[in-house]
Amino acid sequence: MAVPKKKVSKARRDKRRSNNSKLNLPGMVKCSKCGAYILAHRVCKACGSYDGKEIVKQDA
DSSP states (O other): OOOOSSOOOHHHHHHHHHGGGOOOOOOEEEOTTTOOEEETTSOOTTTOEETTEEOSOOOO
């Protein structure tokens, strides 16, 4: 098995590990019809449209 030749310092080890623990924000975009923020490539919950077309009938 491979054995490290030199000791890896705690700072170097933790710097390498720090990138994996970031929380990523989901891709939020504005709805083209009503302007509400929605997840990308999904039907708008506010107005029921997707790609400028009404997909889900909204009661109101």
